[in-house]
Structures are given as structure tokens and as C-alpha cells.
Amino acid sequence: MKLPHFDYQAPASLDEAVALLVAGDGGARPLAGGQSFVPIMAFRLAEPSMLVDLRKIPGLDQIEIGDEGVRIGAMVRWRDLLDDARLASALPLLPAAIDHVAHYQIRNRGTVGGSLAHADPAAEMPTIALTCDAVIDVIGSKGKRSIPAADLFTGPLMTSLDSDEIITSVLLPAWPASRRWGFQEFSRRRGDFALAGIAVFYDEDASGVVANAHIGAISVGDTPLRLSKAEAALNGRKIDEATLAEVAAVASGEVDPNGDIHASARYRKALVGTLLSRALSAAANRKA
């Protein structure tokens, strides 16, 4: 289908981009790689008066790794993340999850900021941001602010961003080298959106007792989810068969997914338990 008519601007600075969004009065929208928004326009689910292309704005495509953690610029593409060998030690959960995002063509254009702003509960990056307690930096007509991931995702494809706000980067807090983690998702074909997915990490003491459990779930709610009941059930336990079974059952019971043409609600609930059990096994068996 042909795209609806729209004006197009490619500003050279964030200030200019914000000014264009303000002038658009809710009708102008940022454009990153177009990998979600252009199909949405083609289906006439959005008809913006103007697209404000962020690609010419310098400084949004950097990955910085420092004491506070991994800061990823909004225009960093999936391909950039997968090509950055530093992430395998700094934040291994991230490349493991992003390796499931879409296909080569989409990975070459789709961006981290675009995915966070698009807020698809079936996408990997929003759930990773939520699971890792990430903080999203934005700029708008009222200035800059930092939004905890838990406050960004408000509904299906909905965020707490104002219409003139642009995501500039996301900070994923630093990880201790000893942290244990796992990522599992299931989709009908490699590169398809997940029918369900689980991201998990935890720390453990010298005797293997779990603390600081973080569990995120993909594609089983209106937003990316944290499974707080399963986290509570995991903390204070050692990973063994009984723990895996109990925590998986808690996680399955905690989600209330919708069914669709791809999978029933019941199947998705069962997947959550199975994937969490596998992710925890992988975490426990991975060499620290």
C-alpha cells in the first residue's frame, strides 16, 4: 500500500528536531529506521503530518561502557549491538536477546530508541530495559528528563513520552562479572516475533543461594512485564529441580496473556514456565 502524504525534515541537531515536533503540534513524529513506523503508515494506522528523521543528528549512535553501565544511543542499530564484542562481557544478556530480533535487513536499520518508543510487548529491547532497571534519557520542549523503564511503558504500543520528546539514550546499569543470567524465547520461525520470551538474571552467594532475582517476560501482556512473584519465589533459594518447578509454576500463574492466531493464551502461559525453567538452568550451568 502507498504511504499517506507527509512532510519530511532531517534536522542536524536535537534542538532543531524538538522544535519541529513542537511546531507539528502532535502531528509530527520522529523517524529512526522506519522498521516499525513505515509499515504502520502503510496500513494507515498512523498518518503523521511530518516525519522528523533523526539520522543526521550527531552523537546518537554511540555505545559507551563505563563504571555506571552500558549507555546506548537511541540511533544505535541492532547490527551495531551485535557487532560490539565488549557487550559479551559487560552485559551478556543484551546481545543474547538482541540475537533474536528480526532478520538481517531489519537489524541493519532498526534502532534501540525506535524499539523503546514503539513499546511493542513482543519486542526484546523493551523487556531487557525493564528487566535490567534501565533508565531512558529524553529531551523535549520542557528540557531533559530520565525515565525509569518501569515508568516508560504504559500500554500496548504506548509510552509516557510527550509528543515532542525524543529518546536520546538508554543506560543499562553495570553488572558484576559473577552475575548469572539466561535468555530464552520461542517463535514459530527464527527472526519472527516471540510467542513468549524470558530474560532472567540473579546474583548468588558462595553457597549458591539466589539474591537480586530479576525476571522479565516478552509477549505475554499489554506491556513488557516483570514477574515480581516469580522473582520473590526465586530469591533465597538454590537452583535445583524443585526450585525450577516451583518458580516456573509461579511465573506461569502470574501472567495473563491474550491468545491470538499465533498461540492460545493457555499455550503462552505454559511457555512462560518452560522458558523460565530453561533460562534458569542455563544460568546455573553457565561457567561464572
Ligand SMILES: Cc1cc2nc3c(=O)[nH]c(=O)nc-3n(C[C@H](O)[C@H](O)[C@H](O)COP(=O)(O)OP(=O)(O)OC[C@H]3O[C@@H](n4cnc5c(N)ncnc54)[C@H](O)[C@@H]3O)c2cc1C
Ligand atoms: C518483519 C519484521 C520483523 C520484526 N521482528 C522483530 C523482532 O523479532 N523483535 C523486535 O524487537 N523487533 C522486530 N521488528 C521491529 C524492529 O526491531 C524495529 O527496528 C523496531 O521496532 C524499531 O524500529 P525503528 O528503529 O526503525 O523505529 P521507527 O520505525 O522509525 O519508529 C518506531 C516508533 O518510535 C518512534 N521513535 C523512533 N525513534 C525515536 C526516538 N529516538 N525518540 C522518540 N521516538 C522515537 C517513531 O516516531 C515511531 O513511533 C521487526 C520488524 C519487521 C518489519
